[in-house]
Every structure is written in structure tokens, then in C-alpha cells.
Amino acid sequence: MSESLIGVARPRIDAPDKVTGATRYAADGYVHGLLHARLVLSTEAHARIRGVEKDAALQLDGVVAVLTAADLPVVKSGTDRAAEPLARDEVVFAGQPVALVVAESEAAAEDGVEAVVVDYEPLPAVVDLEAAMTPGAPPARLSAEEAGGDLESIHAGVDKGEDDAEEEQLSANVLDSVTRGSGDVAAALEASDAVVSGTFRTPWTYQAYIEPQVSTAWLEPNGTLVVSTSTQGSFVTQNELFRAFGLDFDKIRVIAEPLGGAFGGKFALVEPLAAGAALALRRPVRVALTRTEDFQATNPASAQITELRIGGRKDGTLTGIEARMLVDRGSNAGWGVEGITSLLVAGPYRWEAFDLRGYGIQTNRFTFGAYRAPGAPTAAFALESLVDELAEELGVDPLELRLKNALVEGDTAVSGNPVPTFGAVEVLERIREHPLWARRDSLPEGEGLGLAAGYWPGGNEPAAAVCRVDSDGILTVITSAADMSGVNSGFQVIAAEAFGMPPDRVRVVTTDTASGPYAGASGGSKVTYTVGAAVLKAAEAAREKLLAAASQELEIAPDDLEVVEGVVRAKGAPDRSITVAELSRKALRFGGRYEPIEGHGGSAQTRGAPSVAAHLSHVRVDRETGEVELLRHVIAQDVGRALNPALVEGQMRGGATQGIGWALFEELAHDEDGRLLTGSFLDYAIPVAERVPPIDTLIVEVPAPDGPFGAKGIGEAPVVAAPAAVVNAVAAATGVRMRRLPMTPPRVWAALTGTEEPS
């Protein structure tokens, strides 16, 4: 038998095209007669639109049309971004698209945008999250309507908890409240040896993908709407467009082009604009956001405020946890992260009693959207800060405290569900073995080490895949999953291993909604676990066809055959063999006798496969300036099984790096009128390469029983507890506990000197 292909580091299959510039992204496609659209964005956070003056723009050379909401053939009601790609008569955040200027060139469209005048009647802007939920607060949207929550289920396979049954006086801006409880928390805290509490704030955070949002739409002569786009999900986009425009379902074809990054932000946001304009004008239209537009008009992660209280006993047992979490949904009436964040705030631990509440609140800031592990980094920031404080109060080692209370398989999670296979103990033990952990009490002055752990529950969605051998003898894997974070490279190795083919003789194709097998959107850490499982079955089904053909050809029973590196041979008599290529040529020809070597596979995972990661962060704090320098970062993550360790480590590094962004740099800030103050990379800091320390990646493998070769989704877990680890490291270095992210130099300095912290 040949060596297993699983667990071998190899380059991403999309890498050569990407690094040589051969990849065609959504903005690169040539379309005959293409028009370019630019957005007129609201300058007001909350206002009635009295009118839109188009004439001056229409007189400019090259400007074809100025479209407002009334010009788009939208049939869907509601206020979500697919139903309302352009504001109807009320704008609800500064940056909301109000009109589209469509022109023969991007420059002409930009000229046109400058010439459009929108007449606003300003309304009170609801910007402060706590004030927004207070009874009597002005509404962030006057024309409130029930909107569909179609995208809600994408991100995590967890229940939302129950709607709050208790009566609490809240304003109409509170769109949703979720409560989870068990046991008597007050009594549990009362009986604790130590109780710690705090209020934690995180800001709106931008996904900061390299490729701004872009979508091109056109109509085929038969009326089919084709949308070529940078999206995480082709079928989900097709559904959104179907509901938005009421076309026949089969008259909508969505092509997911190679992604230039998404991180949760690319879900049917610009497609309705491009499609609406193409339908209105009967000409191809491209909406390619500039970075400035992308900052203002898209859907970043929510700001959150978390009030948290936890207790523990001297023997190192966690007792009760009480959380009240305010989630800023901005203008998103459809869904929010109050459910998932108030679940994840309990962390990977057992609690004797809990009372966890989440509130989804509308304000006049952005439209909330998903960002890598939505709601999780902010939950872990709060919990892991307090777990460290509790350990100190109890005189218990912070790692041992976490270990003692770590959930294991068979425990009941705060969701009420049994915990499936879970690697919390294993990742914490790996951190304990790391040489850096042993140095925690002997670091130089001004340095500190911080520990934190967190998990992501993973997601499930039925999926299908096809594997077929072509005339060149190469196995082609066909799915509709957008190739995000290298999932196609995972499919390659799954199919190669299951079929018996060298990986370089497996290609992976992402196809569109017109012909592809079903796959949900890439997100929620579910693609490898679900689509990958379908690929495994498809490869096995193709292998059966292969063996049936080979059996006839070699006159050997299928059970006595094996497939090794693209050759079918008799077990024990390897010279009695035939290559896959030869068999496929015999099958794929006029008068051939064998069925095409092709298999279809599907999956419907029902068990969750959570991934947990523990971080160790080493920082140095400049007490004079408040600057935090990261010296080193360690992440240990349970990945189930690393199909391709190079890719897994890339996800771990990327997640940790984005977590460092949460900790130290990233903040979308508004002024008191709700206008964005940090709408460019001159104001919005991200963790650029020179600020990211060496990151040690420790792969921990606790196989997921239902995952392909034990693999699971791993994309989101690595970001979750990274910010908390940096926060705990800063506390270890300075003795000061930061309650607001990001920990900018002025904020750290203010905390160190006891002066008022900048907001």
C-alpha cells in the first residue's frame, strides 16, 4: 500500500495562478457593452429622502442613467439589503446606497455621482447602543417592517435559545432578545469563593478583504439573468435574487468567481445592485466598489457591549455565569449575533448555573454582517479576561483552572445539547507543554504572557459533489462551494486518497448554479466537514465504477483489486494492472462498454464538530507611550485531522492575526451624528506584516467522527480567543485590565496613568 496522502503539507492548488496574476477575479471578466455603476451614498445617518436631483448628472458625457429605488424592479418587501438595495424613502445609516449612476466608464460614473444632489430631511440619529435600547429612545427606523431572516442560519449550527419571556422595559429598537438559563445563578455566585465582573466593549470591525465587493450582471437573449460575482455562496445568492426580483428560479444563474477574500462579508450585498441595474437598463452592469465605498456601504461586524459576572470556588470549580450582551445590528432587521454570542460567552467550560442574555439592537450605523466567527471574539474577550482574574482571586493557576472546567464529550453545553468530540483539554495541555508557558513568571519587566481559549461550534448544511475521470485520466472534483480559505485544496486530497490517485492528477472545479451539485455558502466553518464529506462519497462512488470496469477488463473480482497511484491492480499480483487513464479512454468513446467513471456523493451532517483553540501571547508594553508590541504568539488548535497541514497552519496564522487586529488595531468609529470617521486605511489600522510576530502553530488532532478522514471546519476557531490572549498578556505585563478594544496606545496609556480613557 502507498503512504496516506492525508496530513502531507503541499501547496494550495490555486496558488500558482494567484501569484502569477493569471486568476480572473470578478472585476476582470470582459463583457461586451459593459456599463459601470457607482454609488451615491447617504451623507446622513438617518433622514427622509425628499428627492434626488438627477438632471445634472444625466447631462454629463457617458452617463447613461441615474437609478433610484423606484427604478429597480424589486418585488420583495422588507428592509434587508436584497429587498432594499437602494434606500426607498428613508436612509438609516451614513453610507447607505441611495442611487446608482450608470455610465459608459468608471470615470464618467464617478463624475455623475458628484453631480447627483440628494435632498435629505434629517431625523434623529441613533448612535449610542445603550441609549438606543432605553424606553423612549427615538427609533432608528421609522418605516419598520418585518424582514426575512434568510441568511441567519448560515453561520452556525446552533439554536438561538428562547425568546425572552420576562417583561423588561425596552425601546422598539430592540429587535430581538434571547435568554438561556439553568440553575440559580444568584445562589451559585453567592456560594462562590470569588466573583469577578466587568463591562467589555468592542467596536464595529471591518472584514478588510483584499478585494472590495464586486459583481457583474447581464441578461442573456432568453432573459436569463447571469451574475458573475465575488461571493461566498452561489446558491444563497441565487435565492436572494429570486426573492428580490421574482424572476423564474431557473432564469437566474450565479457564478461564484475566485474570491479575493471575504471573511463573512460577501453575501448578496452588491449582487442586487448589479442585477437590479441590468434588469432596469437591459444592459450589462458592473458594480465594483472602491475601497472608500466598501468601508462605508458594506456590512461589518457588530459593535458589542458585554456585562459579565462569573464565580468560582477555591478548589478551582467554576460556579455561575451571568451575561447581558448588547449587540449593535445597525440597520439589519433580519438577523443578529445576539444568539450565538450569548451562547459562546460561556466558553468551552462547564457551569453549575448560568443566565445568559443577548439583545439585538438597531441603530443608525452600517448594516451588520458576518465576520469570521461572528460574535465569538468579543464573547471570548469578556470571558477569558474574567477567567484570568478569577484564577488570580482564587489563587489557582489560570491554565489549570481552564483545564479543570473544560468541556469534554458527553457534557451538556449551555445550549442544552450534548458536547460532541471536543479538544479543549488537548489544546490546553499542548500550551502547557510549550516552553514559553514555563517562562511566564520569569519575564523581564514590562513583558507579559496571556492565555485564552475559545471555540467555534461549526456548521452543517447538506451538500453534494461529483467526481469524474476525464479522457486524460485525471479525476475532476466538481462542487459549487466557493473556494474560500483553500477548501478546494482540501477536496483535492480527500478525493485523491479515497479514489487512489496522486494529488497532482486530481483537479477541482467550482461550478455555477446552473449545473453544479448543491453546496451552501462557504462560511460557518462547514465546507470541509460537509462538502468534503460529499466529495469523499463521490470519489468512493467513482472508484466503484472504476473497479467495475477494471474487473471486467482484467477478469478479476472487484474485491481483489486495489487502486494505487492511478493504477488498478490485483492485490498480491501488481503486474496484473491497468491504469485509470486507459480505463477512462475505453469508457469515454463511441461503442465503449463501461459506464463513465463518475460518482455522485452527498452529505447531511447532523452532529456538530466544534473546533477549539488556545492561545498564548507574549507582549511588551511601553509604559511611557502605551504601545503594545507583540513578541510572539502561540496557537494550539484542535483541527480534527489536518488534511493539508500547510493550509491548516495558514488558517491558524490568519485567524490569530485577525484576532491581533481586534486586540490592538481595528475600529470603525463614528462621530455623534453617525458619520464614519475611520473610512480608509489611513485611519483604520489593520495588523500589517511588520506588526505581526512569529506565530507558532501547534496542530492538535482529535478526529471528528463524521468528518472526512476525521477533518472538521477550522477557519473560525483560530480568531476567537486571540484578542483575549493579547488582553491577558497586557494585563500580565502591566497589571492593568483593558475593558475596551482595540487597545490603542492612547487607551493603554490612559489606563496606565489612571486618566480618562478616550472613547
Added chain:
Amino acid sequence: MIPAAVGYHRATSLEDALEALAEPDAKALAGGQSLIPVLKLRIARPSLLVDLGGLELRSIERDGDELRIGALATWKDLTSSLELDSSGLAGLADCASSIGDLQVRNRGTIGGSLAHADPASDMPAMLLALGARVETRSPDGERSLSVSELLVGPFTTALGERELITAVVLPVPPPGSGSGYASVEHPASGFPLAGAGALGRPDGTKAVAITGVGARPQLVPESGSLDDVEVYGDRFAPESYRRHLAGVVAARALEIAQVRSEGRR
């Protein structure tokens, strides 16, 4: 992010450039590291760009007791010039190397930066501390201004409509001097929240200037007190923090200058 339509003229000589700048709303283009972004954002909408890139104004030369830096010398030129390889001038290279990133340093010029007069620009602090002047040309002739005379306020200079900086000239500090630059940068823009250039001479006299905290770079009085330094706060960095930071970077720049003047490095 597409500029409004604009004319373009590549100057063949200083005289040609000054003539082209006679057009109303014409704007001189040097390295483009400040002007091109504001054109793309349509904050600036000149009628004509007069590209100075072809002019011979890039040399960095010792001229007796003076150092002459051509207005079109890039930050990269400053970081790699052998003329700056002395303890008294090392702060210039420090400062240039802290500006932007490599691409910006390859294109951005000292003259273009001074004419842009961004109040958070690094170099003016170093130039003030070193007592630099700028030489200019206009149809009216040549003149020389000190850096503090040149920089009037945020994005505002004493230059006339058709007046170009041709060189930055500074006295070479006496042997045994040391200079240094220190800053704390905004994490996104890389511009200093506070930056300080310092010069220490062997006779014990010193000069320190601060940038990034107010409307223009400021020389610190000889007492060393920062009480009279004008400091603005903003959302990111409040006034109290910036004032504190000014003291920190001033001390750090002086320390570097001191170490260099004592030949410890």
C-alpha cells in the same frame, strides 16, 4: 477613486515649469505621494499638473559648511546618501527612514513634502532642529526662507502661486554633534502622533523640534519646557496624551543625539 479630468504637462526646465504654472489652478507634481491620493479622492481638483519629475533637482551635496538637498531628492535618496553619514546629520536619515513605506520613500520627495505642508509630516521637525532653510524660484527671482517661515499652518505655506522649492539647505553641524529623530506613529497612517528631531552640539547647546501635535512643527524653547507648545487632540489621540507624548519623543530624540555626539554609536 478616479480623479476628475486634469491636464498634464511635463516640465523640461525650471523656467518651463514656472511658465506652465501660470495657468489658473495649475499644481506642481513632484513624487506624487501626497498629491495623487488627494486627486483620487477629488479633494484637490487642479486644472493642470505640472510634472517636475524630469528636472535636475535631486542631488545631495556638501557645499562648504552647508548641506544642499535638491528639492526632488527622495526619502530613499536621504536614507542612502553618504553625505548624511555623520553623527551630526544621522537624524536626517533616521527621519527619512521612518516616513511611509518603501514605495513611498522611493517616490516621495523632500521638496514636495514641504510644499504639501502636512502638519503631521515627520521631516519638518528634523529640519527645524538642524536650522534648515529652503531656497525657492519664482518668476520674481530667488529667495530663501527658514522652515518656520515656510510652514505657515496646516497644508499652508508662504510660497507664492508660481513659486517652487528648489533646495533645502542646512548648516553642517560642527564635528562632535549628534542628531536624532524619534516618533510614535498612528497605527494606520504611519504619521507621527508626535515626532521630535533633536540636535546636540559639542558645546552642550541643543535644539529640539516637535511635529505631529499642532498646526505646524514647533521648536522647543531652550528651557526644554513643552508648556507653550501648541497641541491638538483628536478622537484617536487626545490632547493630554499628545502633550505627554511630545515630551517622551523629545527626550528620546535628545538621547539619540546625545549618544551620537558622544561617539557612543
